[in-house]
Amino acid sequence: MITVESVSKNFDGRRAVDDISFHANDKEILVLLGISGCGKTTTLKMINRLIEADSGNILIDGKNIRDQKVENLRMRIGFVMQNSGLFPHYTIKENISTVPKLLKWDKKKIESRTEELLFKLNLSADILNLFPSELSGGQQQRVGIARALIANPPILLMDEPFGTLDNITKATIHSEFKSLEELKNKTIILVTHDVQEAFELGHRICLMDKGKIIQVGTPKEILYHPKNDFVKNFFAENRLLLEYKVxxxxxxxxxxxxxxxxxxxxxxxxxxxxxxxxxxxxxxxxxxxxxxxxxxxxxxxx
Structure with missing residues (x-):
């Protein structure tokens, strides 16, 4: 579904992403994992052209994203960011309906799809007239996912979506995320620095460091067959727990x-x-x- 070929990006003479190549298969969750500054968020944002790559190619369904209008590209990609990224001056109803209004959906279709997603994400219709600041962190994150999913895009990009949540709330949302049927039909690229989150949610993990890809593999492959000492040491602290989980x-x-x-x-x-x-x-x-x-x-x- 998504192919990244020899992509690089510089900021003020500093190489943030250094000639990386990988692919995300149709309907899989690929996790970009690494510490802050490793290039994972820059990589994610280049896929929907929030940041333009300096070199290389990114293909979606075999088509180069440079050959597409930015607005048309983004209509096919849901985007969930850290802190939910909700518009603070919009009600929850207005936040969720942002993309459908751009697509000129009729009111009844928007309401029906919103109601469907609220049910799937364990949200009450009572929140629709509230503002983001009136919701808990977990509720805000669910609304952010609903907004990204409402137009049913085939691709979902997620930038540290659960990073600000407490561990109990995060565990609950992880469980819901894995079981949500709606997400099983999406190609998802998820950025995180949380090792346990990567192992719990990812079908494959792409470990990055200093703008480069160090290893790509399933959680079991990357844990039991590390490419080098960097990979082995990266997971050493959580090793036994991760083995139990895989x-x-x-x-x-x-x-x-x-x-x-x-x-x-x-x-x-x-x-x-x-x-x-x-x-x-x-x-x-x-x-x-x-x-x-x-x-x-x-x-x-x-």
Missing amino acids: TVLKELFPFLADLKIGFQKDSTIWKILQKLSSDNKNTDQYEAVIKAFNEYRKLQIV
Whole structure:
């Protein structure tokens, strides 16, 4: 869906993005991960031409974005930014309907689509006449997603969308985000500096540093087969937790003998251990899962 070919960008003589190439597949979530200043947000903004690339090409569905009118390009791309990016002087209803009005949708169509998205994003219609400052951070972020989705664009760009939320709210929204059927039909590029967020939401991760791409791969590939010491060290602090989160129960079956664990085979080991640790009756199962996981990871770690 999105192809970035040898793209570079300079600011005042400083190379912010340095000859990078990658692609985002149709209907996948690709995460651009890295510390502040690594070039990930600049890369994201070049895709919808909020920033123009100095060199290289960006293709969407095989078509060069330079050959398209900016306004037509952006109509096909939803954009969610940090702090939701809502217009503070617009009501929630006005914020959500911004793009449909530009597309000249009739009032009934806008209202119907707004109602549909509010339901999907667990928002009450009572907020429509409020202003962004009257909502919680989690509500504002959901409204920002609704505004980006309302015209049903095939592509969604997200710049640190959950960065300002507290951990509890973030966990809730992450869960909703992963289960929202509407998002499963989008190609999504998400920028974050949060390692756990990248592993929880991304189908693939593109790790960046100093304007360059260091490694691209699935969470499991990038964790168990790091390209170099930079990649290995980047994840070292959260290593064990991330391994729990990328491993699912069915992968431990060869190490569990005939022990029956009362969870779905695609449940992550992290979720299983959380549940078992809260139940004193399941200490045997807890220990069996830990033992099986340790046997499994010996075969994965390079």
